[in-house]
Every structure is written in C-alpha cells, then in structure tokens.
Amino acid sequence: MGFPGSRSKETRVWLLRSDEARFGEAIATVFPTATWRCRHGNRLDREPDHMFEGVLDALECGGGVHAFLPLPVPGEPGMRGIPAVQLLRSDLRHNEQGRYFRIGRVAIRWFEPDLSPVMHQLVTRQTNEVWRALRSVTSPAHVVRMLDGKEVAGRRIGPDALRLVQAEGLPLSDWTDAVMYRPA
Numbered sequence: 001m002g003f004p005g006s007r008s009k010e011t012r013v014w015l016l017r018s019d020e021a022r023f024g025e026a027i028a029t030v031f032p033t034a035t036w037r038c039r040h041g042n043r044l045d046r047e048p049d050h051m052f053e054g055v056l057d058a059l060e061c062g063g064g065v066h067a068f069l070p071l072p073v074p075g076e077p078g079m080r081g082i083p084a085v086q087l088l089r090s091d092l093r094h095n096e097q098g099r100y101f102r103i104g105r106v107a108i109r110w111f112e113p114d115l116s117p118v119m120h121q122l123v124t125r126q127t128n129e130v131w132r133a134l135r136s137v138t139s140p141a142h143v144v145r146m147l148d149g150k151e152v153a154g155r156r157i158g159p160d161a162l163r164l165v166q167a168e169g170l171p172l173s174d175w176t177d178a179v180m181y182r183p184a
C-alpha cells in the first residue's frame, strides 16, 4: 500500500507444472468463465492478444514466463486498464552448486481511483477468492535462510513441488540467486 488508493496483494510461491494446473483448476471451479491471457514482452499498456481456458496454455504462449487472469470475471468486451492476477512462474535452474528452485509469485495491483466503487468492490472480492483458491492448492513453505538459519515466513509451495524439494533436499531461491533457502 505504498500510494494512496494503491491496492496490491502478492504471495511468493514454488509450483511445479502440475501444481500450476491445480491452481488453474481451482480458479476454474470458482470462476467457470475465467480466461487466462498470455503476455508477450514487457509492454504493460498492450492489450494481450490471446485468451486461454487453461493457465498452462497461457504460460506456454507467453514464453513460459507468466500468465494473467484479468479481474473481474466475467469481464466486459473492450474493457481496458483492468487489473489482472499475475502468475509468475517458478523455475528449476542450475548454478555452480547444482540444481535449485527459483520462486515465482501470484500478484495483483490496482489503483482504486481507476475503478468505479462497484468495480473496486467486485475486484476486491474476487481477489480474495483467487487467494482462497491459491491457499487450497498450496501449503506454507517452511524454509530457512542459509545465511542465518532463520525461518522465512509467508511463502507457499505446491504439493508436487514440496515432494520434489523434500525428496532431493533441493535448495530454493528468491529472484536473486544470492538469497538461498533450505527446506526447514
């Protein structure tokens, strides 16, 4: 809530593809008419070109980086500048020490003055539904910073991601490779 009227919500999360699919299914259960959008490049002002029922299809079309769920659902044709939930994909990567799991996130931001009061309330309510769906398919990630051994709160992890992390003792990271965690 940095600026007056700025509304935002973000949860950092580790998900495998199957976990992403679970999240998409949970969203589809709450919002049967929801459509995911791809985004090509970083032009935030550009209306996305492609609509998908499945989150994985939208992710793939957008180069595997992120997919967007515009709110409210259903939208109105031609609506511009509406908020969208971003699913930024987490990623299995390599460095000199070996394989690690880089975090992704689910996030939304909008400016209350940009929306009518009714629309703001609707987006707020649907945002809460999206996060309820996210919580239903993930669990809190119990991880400790490798630097100081302190537990880091607020991050979540999908069931298949958790199984992989536990089976391999896979290190986890935020977006900078320097900050690494281990499963607690």
Ligand SMILES: [Zn+2]
Pocket: 038, 039, 040, 049, 050, 061, 062
């Ligand atoms: Zn596309």
